[in-house]
Amino acid sequence: MISSTATTHHRTPIEIQVDVLVAGAGPCGLMLANELGLRGVPCLVVDPKATTAFNPQANATQARTMEHFRRIGMSSQIRALGLPAEHPTDIAYFTRFAKHELARLRLPTAEQATRQISKMSGSWSAAELPHRVSQKFVEAALRTNAERFATNQIRFGWRLKEFVQTPECVHAVIESADGSSSIPVQAKYLVGADGARSRVRAQLGIEYGGATGFQRQFMGGKMFAIYLRAPDFYKFFPHDIAWMYVSVNHERRVFMASVDGRGEFAFHAAVHPDETPESWTHEDALRIFREASGMDIPIEVLSTGIWIAGHSLVAGKYQEDRVFIAGDAAHLFTPTGGLGYNTAVGDAVNLGWKLASVIKGLSHPSLMDSYEMERRPIGIRNTGYAKHFADSVGLFAATEDLELAGPTGDNLRRLAGEVLNAHARREFNIPGVTFGERYDASPLVFSDPMDIPLDSANEYLPSSNPGGRLPHFWLSESCSLYDKLNFEWTVLCTEQSSRHAAQLAAEGRAAGLSVEVLVIPAQLWSAPDDGRMLVVRPDQMVAWRGTAAAHPREIWARVAGARPASSPG
Numbered sequence: 001m002i003s004s005t006a007t008t009h010h011r012t013p014i015e016i017q018v019d020v021l022v023a024g025a026g027p028c029g030l031m032l033a034n035e036l037g038l039r040g041v042p043c044l045v046v047d048p049k050a051t052t053a054f055n056p057q058a059n060a061t062q063a064r065t066m067e068h069f070r071r072i073g074m075s076s077q078i079r080a081l082g083l084p085a086e087h088p089t090d091i092a093y094f095t096r097f098a099k100h101e102l103a104r105l106r107l108p109t110a111e112q113a114t115r116q117i118s119k120m121s122g123s124w125s126a127a128e129l130p131h132r133v134s135q136k137f138v139e140a141a142l143r144t145n146a147e148r149f150a151t152n153q154i155r156f157g158w159r160l161k162e163f164v165q166t167p168e169c170v171h172a173v174i175e176s177a178d179g180s181s182s183i184p185v186q187a188k189y190l191v192g193a194d195g196a197r198s199r200v201r202a203q204l205g206i207e208y209g210g211a212t213g214f215q216r217q218f219m220g221g222k223m224f225a226i227y228l229r230a231p232d233f234y235k236f237f238p239h240d241i242a243w244m245y246v247s248v249n250h251e252r253r254v255f256m257a258s259v260d261g262r263g264e265f266a267f268h269a270a271v272h273p274d275e276t277p278e279s280w281t282h283e284d285a286l287r288i289f290r291e292a293s294g295m296d297i298p299i300e301v302l303s304t305g306i307w308i309a310g311h312s313l314v315a316g317k318y319q320e321d322r323v324f325i326a327g328d329a330a331h332l333f334t335p336t337g338g339l340g341y342n343t344a345v346g347d348a349v350n351l352g353w354k355l356a357s358v359i360k361g362l363s364h365p366s367l368m369d370s371y372e373m374e375r376r377p378i379g380i381r382n383t384g385y386a387k388h389f390a391d392s393v394g395l396f397a398a399t400e401d402l403e404l405a406g407p408t409g410d411n412l413r414r415l416a417g418e419v420l421n422a423h424a425r426r427e428f429n430i431p432g433v434t435f436g437e438r439y440d441a442s443p444l445v446f447s448d449p450m451d452i453p454l455d456s457a458n459e460y461l462p463s464s465n466p467g468g469r470l471p472h473f474w475l476s477e478s479c480s481l482y483d484k485l486n487f488e489w490t491v492l493c494t495e496q497s498s499r500h501a502a503q504l505a506a507e508g509r510a511a512g513l514s515v516e517v518l519v520i521p522a523q524l525w526s527a528p529d530d531g532r533m534l535v536v537r538p539d540q541m542v543a544w545r546g547t548a549a550a551h552p553r554e555i556w557a558r559v560a561g562a563r564p565a566s567s568p569g
């Protein structure tokens, strides 16, 4: 539990003492609160907003993020949010929504995704498929879930004001959003999940590196966002219903995602360099919607905003001693590929088990240094993929002739369709991006440098080489291999190696770790691994593989930072 009104050796009275202070209750901070809550680690999350996001923001939850939600028991709850279960999730491209359809990628509905996943193989052998749901719904669910844990305190209406760190702890001050009151907080660790304008990153003096300011006809430059309600859209829309509608014409490039499948949409229009959306009115919002849709239907504007597309930025460092940055605070994406929030969740997962293990005294504090070593290269990788997708769609030039009536226009639209169909498969069928994150350079994993699979956006090559996601398979139609993993550590083996696995697990338990052995029927275990055991981390990444562990204590010391049993606190 969070304790109150303690006093430190500093004379400031500490009103809240907590293990982890998290600045920011976006998806990153809230996911971290869930990871810590599940492990009973006292955590305080503060965010100056009144509650979770009103605007839809991210639209896509990638399959790997859904697997993490499944791991923490939330995937069914999340899959029920957003679009109705039978609503199509296609991505479709039009000159204007009411005019010519140019290209379409058909994807399963939420209901089909739940049924089909256990029959999928190869790149898509997974516990979950992606889910098209607005971030606002995910955030609300993550908040409700995080608040179930007695060790969590989620305070909306409060921000992190400042902090200093000592070798033993972090002293911070949180203040109410109106600035009228403040509370001193002492924490063992501070995580800045406080978004692109991160105060934590600024106070640490860490800069974003990478590239920004890319200009493209689409997805490079200012974007005007309208969160709108237009129930009549479905009445007048002449094509098959989709989830993501993209307009490709010389006048206004737009993407629009369905938020609830009933008439709410997140509409994002590219702004021309000579336009000033800062002064746009409600009438301008209607004009922009008409331009892109070719439809004159009533719309209710729920909110508007301006954001910049064209970032590919990663912070130079993710850690300064007891303080970490994660999510948008650590990296900033152009939203092509839908990777910003998903990478933020991945950061939280990585931090969660490590912080808990160190705080409980099971792992050496130096385990925390591996967070930056593992996640910063992923930030660079994923922002790179997002930029590649932005170039792929944004540099395609839509000319006036694309809307010509007759054979010339038809021919141009056919050619555009070929380009956009290829692009849609490149940007929206990305098992390699979502499952292929690897930590080969991490000191925690025993990666074999001769066996690292190719990193490719559209293809995922399952590999048990330590450093990557545990290859997935179904044990039965409804039971994923992942459902049987221990919440913390698992030694995976077949009957043939179960005796060695039991010894290895016993050594981990002797170091205080939660380790279970999972024996898999040999016929289900993929051929190249015959007889080999795998040590699987709490985040389902493989840390070690081998036939017999000659030095099990050293394995646990490396993969978990485990302290020898006799080591003092």
Ligand SMILES: Cc1cc2nc3c(=O)[nH]c(=O)nc-3n(C[C@H](O)[C@H](O)[C@H](O)COP(=O)(O)OP(=O)(O)OC[C@H]3O[C@@H](n4cnc5c(N)ncnc54)[C@H](O)[C@@H]3O)c2cc1C
Binding pocket: 022, 023, 024, 025, 026, 027, 028, 029, 046, 047, 048, 049, 057, 058, 059, 060, 061, 135, 158, 159, 160, 161, 193, 194, 195, 196, 198, 199, 225, 268, 307, 326, 327, 328, 329, 335, 337, 338, 339, 340, 341, 342, 343, 344
């Ligand atoms: C139009 C658009 C579409 C997108 N689509 C996708 C998509 O499909 N898929 C995807 O993965 N990503 C997408 N993204 C990106 C995604 O929205 C972000 O990457 C995601 O919100 C990052 O989560 P976060 O928790 O790191 O930061 P945020 O969501 O920004 O949360 C940070 C929180 O910190 C709070 N905060 C700020 N200062 C303080 C302080 N001093 N103390 C305490 N709290 C503070 C803020 O109030 C905020 O709530 C999209 C973004 C945009 C703009």
